[in-house]
Amino acid sequence: MSLLAVEQLRVAYGRIRAVQGLDLRVDEGEAVCLIGANGAGKTTTLKALAGLLPAQGAIQFDGHRLGGRPAHEIARLGLTLVPEGRGIFPRMTVLENLQMGAYARRDRHAVKDDLEQVFSLLPRLAERKTQKAGLFSGGEQQMLALGRALMSQPRLLMLDEPSMGLAPVMVQTVFGIIGQIIARGVSLLLVEQNARLALKVCQRGYVLEHGAATLSGPATELAADPAVQAAYLGEV
Ligand code: ATP
Numbered sequence: 001m002s003l004l005a006v007e008q009l010r011v012a013y014g015r016i017r018a019v020q021g022l023d024l025r026v027d028e029g030e031a032v033c034l035i036g037a038n039g040a041g042k043t044t045t046l047k048a049l050a051g052l053l054p055a056q057g058a059i060q061f062d063g064h065r066l067g068g069r070p071a072h073e074i075a076r077l078g079l080t081l082v083p084e085g086r087g088i089f090p091r092m093t094v095l096e097n098l099q100m101g102a103y104a105r106r107d108r109h110a111v112k113d114d115l116e117q118v119f120s121l122l123p124r125l126a127e128r129k130t131q132k133a134g135l136f137s138g139g140e141q142q143m144l145a146l147g148r149a150l151m152s153q154p155r156l157l158m159l160d161e162p163s164m165g166l167a168p169v170m171v172q173t174v175f176g177i178i179g180q181i182i183a184r185g186v187s188l189l190l191v192e193q194n195a196r197l198a199l200k201v202c203q204r205g206y207v208l209e210h211g212a213a214t215l216s217g218p219a220t221e222l223a224a225d226p227a228v229q230a231a232y233l234g235e236v
Pocket of ligand 1: 013016017018036037038039040041042043044045193
C-alpha cells in the first residue's frame with residue numbers, strides 16, 4: 001500500500017479549476033516530484049493535501065482518509081509542508097524555530113536526539129542557533145525551514161519550491177541537503193520549477209499541466225523524454 005494515494009483530486013478557487021482530476025501516489029521511502037509550468041496547479045495540490053484548501057477526491061495517507069480533516073490534524077499524522085516562502089518565525093531564534101517544529105511531540109528524549117541530527121545535517125544552523133532567524137539569507141531560511149520540518153518527524157515531507165529566490169550556488173547547497181534527507185529514508189513530495197534538479201534528486205515524477213498529470217514515471221525516463229526536455233529542461 002502506498003504511503004500517500006490520491007485519486008481524482010479537484011481543487012477550485014471559485015470558478016477557477018486549479019486542479020482537475022489529479023491521481024498520484026508516494027510509496028514509503030520514495031522521493032517524488034511534481035514538475036510543470038507556472039500555474040499548472042502544483043502549489044495548490046500541496047496545500048490541498050496539507051488541508052489548507054478544500055478539495056474533492058480521495059486522499060489516503062498512512063492508512064487514514066484525509067478528506068475534510070483540518071490542517072492541524074493532518075500535520076499531526078505526519079504530513080508536513082514546507083511552504084513556498086518557508087514560513088519561518090523571523091523574531092525567534094534558530095533553536096526556537098526548531099523547537100516549534102516539535103511542539104506536538106511528547107517524546108522529549110527523541111526530540112533532543114533529533115535536534116542533534118538536524119544540527120549534524122545543517123551545521124550552519126548549529127553555529128547560529130541563538131541568532132534570530134529574520135537576519136538570515138534566503139538559503140539559510142530554507143535550511144531552517146527544512147530543519148524545522150524534520151523536527152516534526154514527518155512521515156511524508158512536502159517541499160514547495162525550495163529553490164525559489166535563491167542564488168545558484170545556494171540552490172546547489174539546498175538540493176545537496178534535500179539529497180541527504182532522501183538518503184536518510186524520509187519520504188518526499190517535491191514541487192519544483194527547476195525540473196532538472198527535481199528529476200535528479202527524486203526517483204519518480206509527475207508532469208502537471210492544467211491541473212492534471214499528463215506524464216509520470218521514473219525520473220530518469222522523464223528526464224530523457226524529448227517532450228519533457230523541450231518543455232521543461234530547456235533542451236531541443
Ligand atoms: P506556481 O509555480 O506559479 O506557483 P503552480 O503550478 O504552483 O504554479 P498554482 O499556484 O497551484 O500553480 O496555481 C494553479 C492555478 O490556480 C493558476 O491558474 C492560478 O492562477 C490559480 N490560483 C492560485 N492561487 C489562487 C488564488 N488564491 N485565487 C485564485 N486563483 C488562484
